[in-house]
Amino acid sequence: MKKMAASIWVLAWVLFMVFPMTGFAAGDKTIKIGFLTPLTGPFAAEGKKMVDGAKFAIWQINSTGGLLGKEVEMITYDVGQFKPELIMSGAKKLVAQDKVALMTTGYLGGVTDIKTMSQYDVPYIHSDTSHLAAKAVMENPKEHQHIFQVSPEESESYRGGLYDLIVNVPWKHPNKKIAIITMDRAYNRIILDANLDSLKTEVSRVSPGWEVVINEMTPTGATEWGPILSKIRKENPSVILFNDHVITDEASFLKQFLRNPTQSVIGMIYGPQNPDFLQLAGSDAEGLLWTGGGNAVSPNEKGKKLTEDFKKVTGIEPPPSLCLLVWAGIKLWAESVKTVGDERKYYEICRYMKGRVWNMPEIISQYVFDQHTNTLLVGDGLFVQALYQIQNGKNLIISPKVHATGSFKRPRWLTK
Amino acid sequence: MAQGNAIKYLPLGGVIAIFLAFPFLYTNPYILHILILCIIWSVVASAWNLILGYAGVISFGQLAFFTLGAYTVGMLHKFLHISPWIGLGLAGIVPALVGLGIGLVCLRLRGIYVLLITLSLQEIVPVFIKWQTQYTGGAVGFSDMPKLAIGSFSYGNNPLPFYFTAFFMAALFIFIIHKIIKSSIGLAFVALRDSENFARTLGVNDYKYKVLVFIISAFITGVMGGLYGLYIGFATPSLCGWEYVVILLIAIFLGGEGKFPGEIIGTFFIIAATELLQGTSSLREAALGTTIILVVFLLPGGLISMIHRLRKKIGEGLRKTSVGAGQSG
Numbered sequence: 001m002k003k004m005a006a007s008i009w010v011l012a013w014v015l016f017m018v019f020p021m022t023g024f025a026a027g028d029k030t031i032k033i034g035f036l037t038p039l040t041g042p043f044a045a046e047g048k049k050m051v052d053g054a055k056f057a058i059w060q061i062n063s064t065g066g067l068l069g070k071e072v073e074m075i076t077y078d079v080g081q082f083k084p085e086l087i088m089s090g091a092k093k094l095v096a097q098d099k100v101a102l103m104t105t106g107y108l109g110g111v112t113d114i115k116t117m118s119q120y121d122v123p124y125i126h127s128d129t130s131h132l133a134a135k136a137v138m139e140n141p142k143e144h145q146h147i148f149q150v151s152p153e154e155s156e157s158y159r160g161g162l163y164d165l166i167v168n169v170p171w172k173h174p175n176k177k178i179a180i181i182t183m184d185r186a187y188n189r190i191i192l193d194a195n196l197d198s199l200k201t202e203v204s205r206v207s208p209g210w211e212v213v214i215n216e217m218t219p220t221g222a223t224e225w226g227p228i229l230s231k232i233r234k235e236n237p238s239v240i241l242f243n244d245h246v247i248t249d250e251a252s253f254l255k256q257f258l259r260n261p262t263q264s265v266i267g268m269i270y271g272p273q274n275p276d277f278l279q280l281a282g283s284d285a286e287g288l289l290w291t292g293g294g295n296a297v298s299p300n301e302k303g304k305k306l307t308e309d310f311k312k313v314t315g316i317e318p319p320p321s322l323c324l325l326v327w328a329g330i331k332l333w334a335e336s337v338k339t340v341g342d343e344r345k346y347y348e349i350c351r352y353m354k355g356r357v358w359n360m361p362e363i364i365s366q367y368v369f370d371q372h373t374n375t376l377l378v379g380d381g382l383f384v385q386a387l388y389q390i391q392n393g394k395n396l397i398i399s400p401k402v403h404a405t406g407s408f409k410r411p412r413w414l415t416k
Numbered sequence: 417m418a419q420g421n422a423i424k425y426l427p428l429g430g431v432i433a434i435f436l437a438f439p440f441l442y443t444n445p446y447i448l449h450i451l452i453l454c455i456i457w458s459v460v461a462s463a464w465n466l467i468l469g470y471a472g473v474i475s476f477g478q479l480a481f482f483t484l485g486a487y488t489v490g491m492l493h494k495f496l497h498i499s500p501w502i503g504l505g506l507a508g509i510v511p512a513l514v515g516l517g518i519g520l521v522c523l524r525l526r527g528i529y530v531l532l533i534t535l536s537l538q539e540i541v542p543v544f545i546k547w548q549t550q551y552t553g554g555a556v557g558f559s560d561m562p563k564l565a566i567g568s569f570s571y572g573n574n575p576l577p578f579y580f581t582a583f584f585m586a587a588l589f590i591f592i593i594h595k596i597i598k599s600s601i602g603l604a605f606v607a608l609r610d611s612e613n614f615a616r617t618l619g620v621n622d623y624k625y626k627v628l629v630f631i632i633s634a635f636i637t638g639v640m641g642g643l644y645g646l647y648i649g650f651a652t653p654s655l656c657g658w659e660y661v662v663i664l665l666i667a668i669f670l671g672g673e674g675k676f677p678g679e680i681i682g683t684f685f686i687i688a689a690t691e692l693l694q695g696t697s698s699l700r701e702a703a704l705g706t707t708i709i710l711v712v713f714l715l716p717g718g719l720i721s722m723i724h725r726l727r728k729k730i731g732e733g734l735r736k737t738s739v740g741a742g743q744s745g
Contacts (some may be wrong), residue, residue, distance in 0.1 A: 040700075040701060041659075077694055078694060078700075080659065081654070081657070081659055082654075083654065083657075083659060083660075084557075084648050084650045084652060085453055085644075085648055088449065088648060089446070089449060089450065089453070089691060090694075092445055092446040092449045093446045093691075093694070096444065096445045096446045097444060097446045097447075111556055111557055111559060111650070112557070112650055112652075115559055115649055115650060119573045132556065184546070184555060185555060186554070186555040186556035186557070189554070189555055189556075
């Protein structure tokens with residue numbers, strides 16, 4: 001009898017699990033946006049910031065009367081560590097079942113998501129920052145005309161990592177040795193290759209003789225840096241490029257490095273834009289350099305208003321990179337829908353989005369899509385890729401000079 | 417007697433009928449997609465349970481076999497233009513050969529040593545894939561998967577033909593696994609698991625049987641890996657990741673370790689629950705964790721033991737009713 005009762009309890013729980021409240025879907029009076037994002041696993045912190053960007057964009061749309069007279073709502077789908085089947089499940093659920101009018105994300109890797117979304121015609125806006133995503137559109141424009149990358153390719157975005165640390169940082173490097181630590185993911189491998197290529201070309205034209213003395217691959221979610229730091233302490237490179245954007249990896253590396261620092265400038269890729277990084281690293285983050293997509297807020301009135309509203313909706317100041325990439329993607333889609341007048345006229349919406357120069361005075365970048373790849377063009381007056389330094393808990397732009405909000409300060413671990 | 421057999425096979429027939437009718441009654445491609453994943457992973461869990469639950473070999477190489485299967489079918493088509501149907505067969509043979517090699521070496525060992533060797537296979541396969549970038553696509557993954565077709569009918573991105581292909585393949589493999597469990601090999605495993613020394617004194621050669629089952633399990637897992645690759649259209653070294661291992665282990669223990677077809681029920685439950693609780697993010701993980709704790713404490717035999725108990729109760733109830741009816745009549 002006892003066993004029977006236990007069975008019934010478990011059965012009740014199982015039924016509760018398998019038949020949860022599935023009737024959340026709102027009626028036709030809303031326009032739905034499907035949002036694929038990591039909400040669990042090592043990328044969860046990033047994922048939550050992506051959601052903040054989307055939440056803010058939707059709040060802006062709804063607080064000004066909605067879109068075509070309808071309220072906009074977001075449906076999220078957790079893709080964890082970007083398992084291909086999860087991306088496929090998410091896309092099927094959001095497009096086929098929830099009938100969303102836009103699919104969007106911060107990043108999902110730029111391969112599986114593109115392959116999956118090519119099966120549908122719903123606009124898909126991502127900031128994968130992926131060469132492979134751009135290549136897919138270029139090679140098969142018919143199948144991918146509805147896919148837009150609201151960031152440049154990683155091979156362009158982060159190509160200047162070593163260049164920045166060697167040329168744009170006004171510090172007399174004691175030697176010409178470089179250490180590179182790369183997370184073993186396709187995205188970071190491409191960034192590594194781009195930097196190595198840039199070292200042979202752009203860097204060596206300006207400052208020849210640099211040599212990579214440490215080139216290490218690490219798994220996602222690494223927190224023990226002892227063996228790599230031993231090598232760094234032995235070689236004493238003047239430049240360390242930390243090519244791993246998971247904030248726990250970045251913060252743990254920095255903390256362990258500072259226990260016995262070498263005379264090296266450290267450059268990371270965009271992880272420190274996440275306010276959670278500053279919380280994790282604390283005062284150890286002071287002086288750290290990092291490169292990120294230049295969606296920083298403009299120092300004008302519109303920029304101030306954006307910061308104020310963003311804080312009201314999310315409780316934090318807008319981080320300068322990923323969060324606002326998501327915001328901008330939704331914003332330009334909404335503008336296109338307004339112009340076309342029907343959220344289901346996908347082809348017209350995409351054609352409009354592709355053909356325009358998107359000037360958003362709230363941020364420092366201007367969006368122009370490459371007509372062959374549907375990917376943002378990077379450069380002066382276009383999408384700005386910036387070098388930041390953390391000073392007094394704030395992210396200041398050091399380079400390019402035209403957008404600079406501060407100047408380089410020697411980190412405290414550099415004695416001269 | 418014939419009536420008894422009919423009653424015995426009634427639940428199985430019902431399940432098969434539901435599976436066959438489902439896509440015609442419910443055409444939502446998302447639900448079909450989830451069912452395809454459930455079917456594929458449940459066979460993998462079953463093949464793993466054969467080694468883990470019945471043969472008692474603590475092997476962690478299953479996802480390596482699965483990954484090898486997915487890459488085999490894609491690469492054979494890309495580089496040798498081999499039809500994906502033949503590729504599916506070879507997707508089983510390649511992991512089976514690897515399984516044979518590993519099995520011959522490690523199945524004479526016990527416990528932790530087998531675990532370590534199979535774990536290293538799980539680590540070596542993704543490293544090898546990333547190293548052979550020109551063939552495998554490296555860390556980015558392999559996306560040149562062929563499309564399945566029967567004659568001039570291409571599966572394309574339509575989940576319906578994939579659903580039936582997965583279903584029939586699963587039915588075949590689950591039948592084979594069931595036959596093994598019920599055969600003298602299965603009995604030998606149960607004997608070895610429950611009383612190893614006694615079984616040996618009766619002349620049970622565990623090494624031979626373990627190697628054989630290791631190969632069969634690798635073959636089945638490889639074929640399902642191939643089908644998975646063809647369906648998803650993509651293979652990546654992350655298929656060897658711990659995320660999948662954990663889900664499969666949970667499915668096996670939740671359903672009932674060494675209690676066929678518990679692992680199938682466990683897999684369906686875990687995949688369906690993970691999907692249906694989407695949008696609740698961390699709450700989902702807490703709910704799944706709670707389920708596992710509940711099952712461990714209240715149902716140590718897994719979900720399958722609950723079904724057995726319910727079936728027994730219903731059977732007893734029916735018998736009482738028929739006896740009562742006989743007496744009153």
